[in-house]
Amino acid sequence: MKKNDRIYIAGHRGLVGSAIIRRLQTEGFMHLLVRTHEELNLTDQRSVNAFFEGEGIDYVFLAAARVGGILANETYPADFIRDNLLIQTNIIDAAYRNRVKKLLFLGSSCIYPKLAPQPLSEDSLLTGELEPTNQWYAVAKIAGIKMCQAYRRQYGFNAISLMPTNLYGPGDNFDLETSHVLPALIRKFHDAKSSGSPEVVVWGTGRPRREFLHVDDLADAAWYLMRRYDSEEIVNVGVGSDISIAELADMVKEAVGYEGRIRYDAAKPDGTPQKLLDVSRLHALGWQARIPFDSGIRQTYEWFVANFSS
Numbered sequence: 136m137k138k139n140d141r142i143y144i145a146g147h148r149g150l151v152g153s154a155i156i157r158r159l160q161t162e163g164f165m166h167l168l169v170r171t172h173e174e175l176n177l178t179d180q181r182s183v184n185a186f187f188e189g190e191g192i193d194y195v196f197l198a199a200a201r202v203g204g205i206l207a208n209e210t211y212p213a214d215f216i217r218d219n220l221l222i223q224t225n226i227i228d229a230a231y232r233n234r235v236k237k238l239l240f241l242g243s244s245c246i247y248p249k250l251a252p253q254p255l256s257e258d259s260l261l262t263g264e265l266e267p268t269n270q271w272y273a274v275a276k277i278a279g280i281k282m283c284q285a286y287r288r289q290y291g292f293n294a295i296s297l298m299p300t301n302l303y304g305p306g307d308n309f310d311l312e313t314s315h316v317l318p319a320l321i322r323k324f325h326d327a328k329s330s331g332s333p334e335v336v337v338w339g340t341g342r343p344r345r346e347f348l349h350v351d352d353l354a355d356a357a358w359y360l361m362r363r364y365d366s367e368e369i370v371n372v373g374v375g376s377d378i379s380i381a382e383l384a385d386m387v388k389e390a391v392g393y394e395g396r397i398r399y400d401a402a403k404p405d406g407t408p409q410k411l412l413d414v415s416r417l418h419a420l421g422w423q424a425r426i427p428f429d430s431g432i433r434q435t436y437e438w439f440v441a442n443f444s445s
Contacts, residue, residue, distance in 0.1 A: 136164075136193075136194060136361070136362060138162075138163050138164055138165055139165055139166060140164065140166065140193040140194055140236075141166040141168060141190065141191055141192050141193045141194075142159060142164055142166065142167055142168065142192070142193065142194045142195075142196070143168040143169075143190070143192045143194070143195045143196070144156055144159075144167060144168070144169055144196045144198065145177065145195065145196065145197050145198055145199035145222075145226055146197075146198035146199030146200060147169035147170075147198075148171065149198060149199070149200075149202070149306070150302060150303075150304065150306045150307050150308065150350050151198040151241060151299075151302065151350060151353060151354070152169075152196070152198040152199070153305075153306045154304065154305075154306065154350040154351050154353065154354035155196050155198060155354045155357055155358070156169070157351070157354065158351070158354040158355055158357070158358050159358065162358070168190060168192065170186065177199055177221070177222040177225060177226065178217075178218055178221040178222055178225070179225070180221075180224075180225045180228075180229075183225040183226060183229045184225075184229050184232070186229070187229040187230065187232070187233040187235075188233055192230070192233065192235050193235065193236050194235065194236055194237050194238070194239075194361065195226065195230050195235055195237075195238040195239065196239050196241075196357060196361070197223060197226050197227070197238060197239065197240045197241060197279075198241050199222050199226070200218075200219050200222060200223075200241075200272075200276075201214060201215055201218040201219055201222075201272075202272070202308075202315075203215070203272075203308075203313040203314070203315070204313065204314055204315045204316060204319065205268045205269070205338070205404060205406055206312055206313070207312065207313040208268055208269045208270075208271060208272060209268060210312075212271040213271075215271040215272045215275065216271040216272070216274060216275050219272060219275035219276065219279075220275045220278060223240065223275070223278070223279040223282065224278075224279075224282065226238075227240070227279070227282050227283060227286060227294065228286075230292075230294075231286050231290055231292040231294075236293065237293040237294070237295070237361065237365075238283070238292070238293070238294040238295075239294075239295055239296075239297065239357055239360070239361050240279055240280070240283050240294060240295070240296045240297070241296075241297055241299060241357070242276040242277075242279060242280055242296055242297065242298045242299075242369065243272065243273070243276050243298060243299065244298055244299065244300045244301070244346075244371070244373070244410055244412055245265075245266065245269045245272060245273045245276070245407075245410075246260060246265075246273050246276050246277050246280070246298060247259050247260060247410075248261075248262055248263030248264055248265060249263065249264060249265060249266040249267075249407050249408075250263055250264075250408075251263055253409050253410075253411050254375070254411040254412055254413040254414075255371070255410065255411060255412050255413055256371075256413040257298070257368065257369050257370065257371055257413070257416060260277070260280075260369065261277070266406060266407045268404055268406050269406070279296070280296045280369055283295070283296050283367070284296075284367040287367045288367070293365060294367075295360065295361075295364055295365065295366065295367075295370070296367075296369045296370070297353075297356065297357060297360060297369070297370050297371075297372050298369050298370065298371050298372065298412070299348060299353050299372045299373070300345075300346040300347065300348050300371070300372065300373035300374070300410070300411075300412050301315060301316070301317070301345050301346060301347050301348065301410070302315075302347070302348055302349075302350045302353055303315075303317040303318065303347055303348075303349065303350065303431065303432070303435055304349045304350035304351060304431065304434070304435050304438075305350070305351075305434070305435060305438040306350070306438075307350075307435065307439075309321065309322040309439055309443055310322075311323070316345065316380065316383070317347060317383065317387070317432075317435075318435075318439075320337070320383065320384055320387040321387055321390075321391065321432075321435065321436055321439055322439070323335050323336075323337075324387055324388055324391040324393040325391050325393075325436070325439065325440070327393055327395055328391055328392060328393040328394075328395075332395060333395045333396065334395050334396045334397065334398050335384075335388075335393065335395060335396075335397055335398070336398050336399075336400050337380065337381075337384050337397055337398070337399050337400065338399075338400055338403035338404070338405075339380065339399065339400070339401065339403050339404060339405035339406070340380075340399055340401050340405055341379060341380045341381030341384065341399045342379060342380070342381070342405065342408075343379065343380050343405045343406060343407065343408055343409065343410075344377045344378065344379050344380075344408070344409040344410070344411065345377055345378065345379075345380065345383065345409075345410055346373050346374060346375075346376065346377040346410060346411050346412060347374070347378075347383075347428060347431075348372065348373050348374055348424055349424070349426040349428075349431040351426060352374075352424040352425060352426050353372055355422075355425075356372045356417070356422050356424075357372075359420075359421075359422045360420065360422070363420065363421070364420060368416075370416055370417055370420070371412040371413060371414050371416065371417060372412075372414070372417055373411075373412035373414050373417075373424070374414070374424040374428075375411075375412070375413075375414045375418075375424075376411070377409065377410070377411040378428075380405075381397075381399070384397050385397075386428075386429065386432055387432060387436075390429075390432045390433050390436050391436055
């Protein structure tokens, strides 16, 4: 990649896209192309094709997606599968047709079967049933992976696919109806601290285990693999260790400085019992995560306070 290459970051306002922009800016790239939803509707094929035809794009980071936690997936299943299928299909096809040199597709660890052996190897894809609470999103992301592989096999299009674990960091979504577990906990504990509430209610039993990766680490991995990896095989991106939701809640409580109690609502769904990625392929490629989890949570909370708290 050269400093004057034209690089399109799809989803630049999101958690991942904004981190990728920060990473590329530190490398001195001069032509980072971005469009808001108002400027370019990625679910509209004609608009996406016109954009690619007119911009002379060299590289694409495909980070655009409709995302959310358990509640959002359960409430808007049609939106999740439709929008994600349209976005990725339009971008991948337009990138190929307009001779983009390389495309990086960002999937999700939720593509793996609910009860696949832990840690989750890339080879476990499509070996069992999906977790029902996010199956709509997962099916769309699996289709994106397969589309990248198909375009590579049939057309020789250089597309790679990364599967990040649960992400967090500056720019996250802290809306309690649509956010993932870590930003939702930050918001809950902050609101409880501000209002003087004696307890915070956490969905589920607290027993499920999750792995968390700082989004700036993901951006660094994406930058690293965009330059060094060329294969149709998917690559997990994570840290290789996990914690329980109860342990996470305790860490967020401490970072926020909340002094009340935590109550677990076991009537609410837990989701997948465990979701830990096997990152041996990533490590063999020469990359490892670097941001400690405790300092990452504190940094994320500080960003939230500076940008969203009242």
